[in-house]
Amino acid sequence: MMDSLDWLAKHQLELVLHREHDWVFTFDGQAQLLVSCLWRLLEAGRIRFASQDDGQWFGLPASIDAAAELNSRIGHRAIELVMLRDQTLDLELQFDTGHVLQVIPDSSGYEAWEVLKADMFFSALGGGDLAYFGSPMAND
Template sequence: MVGRTIGHVRFNEPGQWAFSFEPGVGIGVECPWRLLQGGSVAISSEDHSQQYGLPAPLDVAEVATNLLSLHLVTHVDVREGTADLIIDFGDALRLEIIPMSSGYESWGVTTPSGFYVFAQGGGQLSGYRAGA
């Protein structure tokens, strides 16, 4: 992911988020996530469709795409024991994907080479190559 940009963020009902990186890397997310800007929460999955006194409900996918698409990924880390996925976009932005289940898969990364990595329940990682 390092050196790539986000092409788009999508919300797929009933509860999966898709982060597409250019070219050819994707993350499917079925747990909470948040986008930090300057160390503070700019937007999160919990904000989707909330109105908060605004003229219209928030389209979090659009807001996240607009914020992230202008920045390159500079660093990626997975926290040992929790499988929190932390993606830094320079000094300005950080995407934190935060597994909350001890039993369900929380997120999965697909790569152009056909390698898949999944965060299993309880914070474990599992990976495989398609066709292997």
């Protein structure tokens, strides 16, 4: 069974969309990351903004559009390193810009995120188990 997401390295982020209950990160090569939990973007090692900041004003002239911010900072940039923490399934994508996207499961019962590509499907299950469905593929 393939339980690693290392194949995501070298893929470029094409678009981020915020739907009603989740976030969709679309990568080249028809790969997608669907996030239903907390995520945050690190810039120079500090939290730049997080999913919960979307729509907040924080005294700014306009509310934060987190999808637009992500698209401008890491859109069309390549992932250099993928890290997946055992047991908690915290997912970290390090981009060639130096930005780091951290996806942090925040429920012991609900699926936190899913990664899809071709005939592969990975799901971060509640409680920290990783489900995998599909057939192994050659590195691309």
